[in-house]
Amino acid sequence: MPKRLKDRVAIVTGAGGGLGRTHALELARHGARVVVNDLSGSAQAVADEICEAGGEAIAYAGDVTRYDEMEAMAAQAISKFGRIDILVNNAGILRDRTFAKMPLDEFRLVLDVHVMGSVNATKAAWTRMQSQNYGRIVMTTSSSGLYGNFGQSNYGAAKMALVGLMQTLSLEGARHNIHVNCLAPSAMTAMTEGLLPQAAAAVLTPERVSPGLIALVGEDAPTRMILLAGGGSFECAHITMTRGIHVGDSDDPAEALCKRMAQVQAQADQVIPASGWEQPEHELAKALARPR
Template sequence: MVVSLAGQVALVTGGGRGIGQAVALDLARHGARVLVNDTGGDLAGRGTDAAVAEAVAATIREAGGEAAANAGSVADYEDAYTMVKQAVDAWGRLDIVVSNAGFLRDQALHNMKPEDWQAIVDTHLTGAYNVLHHAWPVFRQQRYGRVVLTSSNSGFIGNFGQANYGAAKGGLIGLMNVAKLEGQKYEVMVNCLGPGAATRMTEGLMPAERAAVMSPNLVAPAVTYLCSPECHDSGFIVEAGGGRFGRAAIVRNQGINLERPDADAVAARWKEITSLEGAETWWSMRQTLAEREAERAGQAAG
């Protein structure tokens, strides 16, 4: 096995069910010691059941691996601290964070109550911050870390009725983009996942024949790779579902310079301004500004 996580320690949030469970089991199969976090709540994020995380930890132990359970909520800053501390206290390090915990409170925008907006943002976006914020000092001290933030197509391109969820999932892309820069000199790679799997979250949303080929086990290999020392890419959005693996990206075209910029000039050249022909990904604001500066200096010299 090329991809080995022997000796490593992983925290998987929302690891008690669905994709998180498949990921926790796969990380363990590759040698990681796993702290399985899950509140065990319902699909709307209400209630708790400590047995949900414990069952996955027990499955790992029964298979000869090492695992423990944590029933805290990622939305709670102190709980997030406690889960990081639990992993470090148990095994002396923390190499991997898979931020995956989540639930849904779908409503069309005009019907979405503030508490349903807040609960989703608190868990999917602030929850990722809470865990990363506490894991980061450990990563810096170890000079090593791997992070996967579970995002969604709802954030990349939108899904009707998911303003709260899409905003939170899109926000994870911003979090990744900054964390990838802050982690660069400490060998911390931060990537986003766009999964697709038949879980309780997608029950009824996929036709039965599609659901049958969308096992969460088909998402886990991408996460395990991204969490491994083999992966040296950071800032990628990786898609995985039903056996398809791919990459999505925010790209940027070359743009054009308008001599007399006014709304009429923008209207006249809108097609060129918005064409994605030759568009490329880019790495950071600092690098982009440096490239612009060099371009301007070149033009002035020429």
């Protein structure tokens, strides 16, 4: 098998088990040298597993919610391997409850781990990737963020925030050949235990998600993609904008809008905006094109 990632250096957060572990093993199988991050001693076990299979890996026990620890992790990667090519922001937790019953500290905790954890690790790697004019970053999003899930308001908010982070960083990273993507996995892990039927365990394995990660971190990787992966199947999600309507300065714009909401929602001729500026540009063009 050709080593698609030969001599590349990858960091995987939350890699002591579950998806993070299989990501780290798959990266190593494709030739990457891996920094295995986790809070617990399990990171060392995964690094040892990679080395025993003939790969190169080191462990770093650091907390993604602490920027100083993520900076130290990046420095250790540079010291050991000389560069950072790939960052996989995988660390996460669940605190599921309905919004009415959810303490605000549980809401903040989930955002802190998923969102600020990804921000901290990315910030530590970003300027190093800029200086070498190469980088591949993956944010772990979820269908809970893209489409919502009952009892996961904190998790869904965090996961959709990572999509927004990816969208902007993919634009800012383009001139330095830094590609940024999102991976939305479906897998049975310790974090999802009890949320999926037991029959899914044999199909929705972490090992069947990680090939999708490889597609997002190679030299020919896309950028600004939301890749859905589970059970060996892969899909793509998009944030789109419908053609919509223009009500302008009619006698009652709100009433006109309420009566035509079906037209606003119609998906024919919808587009995928290249940046946030396309919304006001699209709306201005419709307003100026309207006969007066």
